Amino acid sequence: MTTQTHQTSTIIDNNSMGSSDLKSLIIDRELTKFFSAYEEAKKPIEVDFRELVDWVPYSDSYTHYIHSYPAKLIKHIPIFFLNSKILVPESKSLVLDPFCGSGTVLLESLLAGHSAIGCDANPLARLIAKVKTTKLEAEELHKTKASIILKAKRFRKIVPLNVVNVEHWFSESTIKQLSKLYRAINEICTGKELDFFLVTFSSIVKKVSYADPNLSVPVKIKPEKYVNDVIKDRLENKIKELNNVDVIGLFSSQSDKNINRVSLLDSVTSNDVTAEVVSGDARKITKNIDCNSELLDSNSVDFIVTSPPYAGAQKYIRSSSLSLGWLGLCEEKSLRDYEKLNIGREHYSKSEYVEPIRFNLSDIDVFFEEVEKENPLRAHINSNYLKEMESAVSEMYRVLKNDKYCVIVIGNNEVCGRKFETQKYIRLLAERVGFYTKLVLVDNIHSRGLMTKRNKTASVINSEWILVFKK
Ligand SMILES: C[S@@+](CC[C@H](N)C(=O)[O-])C[C@H]1O[C@@H](n2cnc3c(N)ncnc32)[C@H](O)[C@@H]1O
CATH class of the missing domain: 3.40.50.150 (Vaccinia Virus protein VP39)
Incomplete structure (x- = not known):
């Protein structure tokens, strides 16, 4: 080299x-x-x-x-x-x-x-990429955000959403607040604004769940697994916080940050591209x-x-699973699909x-012949x-x-x-x-x-x- x-x-x-x-x-x-x-x-x-x-x-x-x-x-x-x-x-x-x-x-x-x-291949990635490259008016977004929050707070009834294993990942209070926000966003927004607020909503989903923030694939935080009392206490406190987290407040502050980000695009990107x-x-x-x-x-x-x-x-789909569930993207297709x-x-x-996969390129084929003897599944994952x-x-x-x-x-x-x-x-x-x-x-x-x-x-x-x- x-x-x-x-x-x-x-x-x-x-x-x-x-x-x-x-x-x-x-x-x-x-x-x-x-x-x-x-x-x-x-x-x-x-x-x-x-x-x-x-x-x-x-x-x-x-x-x-x-x-x-x-x-x-x-x-x-x-x-x-x-x-x-x-x-x-x-x-x-x-x-x-x-x-x-x-x-x-x-x-x-x-x-x-x-x-x-x-x-x-990941519908969540496609949505984020779309919003990341779409210019929107900050003033309009702030008005819409205020309407979403007002409406979400006024809802009395929760419309149940088809989110797999929802009680495992979220507290009761969080489920209620997320459901209200999701409903308000869908009732108020259309087009580019809908995409923007869905991405902002999705960006807080994992943060308010019991999933370990240090891992990309959702794994529930388990304080009892740790022998170290300091870590155990920290995780137990985290769970207490998550039980009563202010989801609507977090959505509001995350919206402000994202509005600020999107508003920067206007002056730096040309309308010709x-x-x-x-x-x-x-x-x-x-x-x-x-x-x-x-x-x-x-x-x-x-x-x-x-x-x-x-x-x-990387398990791109698994790591997006909580968002895919809340955004309704897993209704027609399963994670497996x-x-x-x-x-x-x-x-x-x-x-x-x-049947082993071959490439008619000796450098590659010899490698897989060796791996197949030891672990046919790994050989297939890599050759496919x-x-x-x-x-x-x-x-x-x-x-x-x-x-x-x-x-x-x-x-x-x-x-x-x-x-x-x-x-x-x-x-x-x-x-x-x-x-x-x-x-x-x-x-x-x-x-x-x-x-x-x-x-x-x-x-x-x-x-x-x-x-x-x-x-
Ligand atoms: C390394 S990531 C790309 C990250 C991207 N450059 C970014 O900065 O966000 C690879 C991506 O390939 C996608 N992917 C996997 N199989 C695919 C396929 N058959 N067609 C298109 N994308 C695919 C995954 O969903 C994942 O988002």
């Missing part, structure tokens, strides 16, 4: 960064160095994206924090690429993120002066989200930047992995992940224009004690699809809250690999 040193923006402070040309110059100077170093040595280059765009703050900015989401991409990575004139020379280009999650890339595309489209979530599956990118929509035209996208899921590493669309899922019945990622990469190739770039951010993993070189395998598959590898960068993840080690056969990821392909 090669390490590159660089001098970036210490000459410019945040306020003077109005000059997007200057940012592009700095970025392209670094990129040119990376391209030639990679062309020469064909070795991954170690970088730190937080340093490469060191004028970008770590903290909350614009609508990035309207709702939490697991394994969010750090904004520094898309900012670096989206502001490069080498990669995206024209303003108002069309950017695609086929695994858009909560919309980090879509928002940063708008901020960089480009339009964006995204896909995601738009963002839209167009599909629920990266393997089939459509013109819009309607189930009968036509496929997006081939050769129509100017740039792709995306952070796909890892094999067996949603999970089936998820690349990297872990649940398979035995009948699904009778690669198979499905190959379809997604091939769809990216189809929609991208010739001579344009595609950036994939991915990490290695571990399977049954063996290194699973996701980045290398995705690179091999992308090259087979037709992409040319222009550059490979590695960034060590300092703090992502990205993965928790969940079992003995899968493992924690600590580096991100950035693969830059050209069609």
Whole structure:
């Protein structure tokens, strides 16, 4: 691995960064160095994206924090690429993120002066991404918020909602307040405002539940599990607080914060660019989200930047389950139905992995032959992940224009004690699809809250690999 040193923006402070040309110059100077170093040595280059765009703050900015989401991409990575004139020379280009999650890339595309489209299998992610990139009037939102709260407080009757296991996760008082808020939001709001207040409502659901805030998948706080009396007392107090939490008050303050965030979009994004979530599956990118929509035209996208899921590493649907329940998104489809669309899922019945998956690429096939002997399920989880990622990469190739770039951010993993070189395998598959590898960068993840080690056969990821392909 090669390490590159660089001098970036210490000459410019945040306020003077109005000059997007200057940012592009700095970025392209670094990129040119990376391209030639990679062309020469064909070795991954170690970088730190937080340093490469060191004028970008770590903290909350614009609508990035309207709702939490697991394994969010750090904004520094898309900012670096989206502001490069080498990669995206024209303003108002069309950017695609086929695994858009909560919309980090879509928002940063708008901020960089480009339009964006995204896909995601998780309906909660699609809703957050939509709201994150929608401009709304602060004054109107404040009025609507006041009406919602007034109406919610006046309701006497609770309309029961179909939220699975609701008493397990919430106190009686919380269930009443959430039900009233949900009903008031739906009776008062329509269109973009409805989406905005549903996302704000959803952003407090986990906070007022008995789910452990330190874990992405809901697990009920259990003080009795701890022998340490200090921890036990702290958790018992937390439960007492949660029994009588002021949900409507929390919704009110969260609404104020989100209104403030959304109102910032108006002055920084142009009306000529738009963002839209167009599909629920990266393997089939459509013109819009309607189930009968036509496929997006081939050769129509100017740039792709995306952070796909890892094999067996994040349970996106499970971690959104409390919100999906309250938002009524689990009425027609179950969590299992949603999970089936998820690349990297872990649940398979035995009948699904009778036949081993092969790629006709010896590097990959030899790896799976070894793992199959030890753990056929893990071999299937990972080989099917690669198979499905190959379809997604091939769809990216189809929609991208010739001579344009595609950036994939991915990490290695571990399977049954063996290194699973996701980045290398995705690179091999992308090259087979037709992409040319222009550059490979590695960034060590300092703090992502990205993965928790969940079992003995899968493992924690600590580096991100950035693969830059050209069609
Ligand atoms: C690493 S996350 C992306 C996070 C995103 N960059 C952000 O900042 O919020 C990967 C995403 O891929 C989505 N996903 C999984 N399978 C998918 C599929 N078949 N099509 C589209 N999205 C999928 C997951 O729901 C998850 O949101």
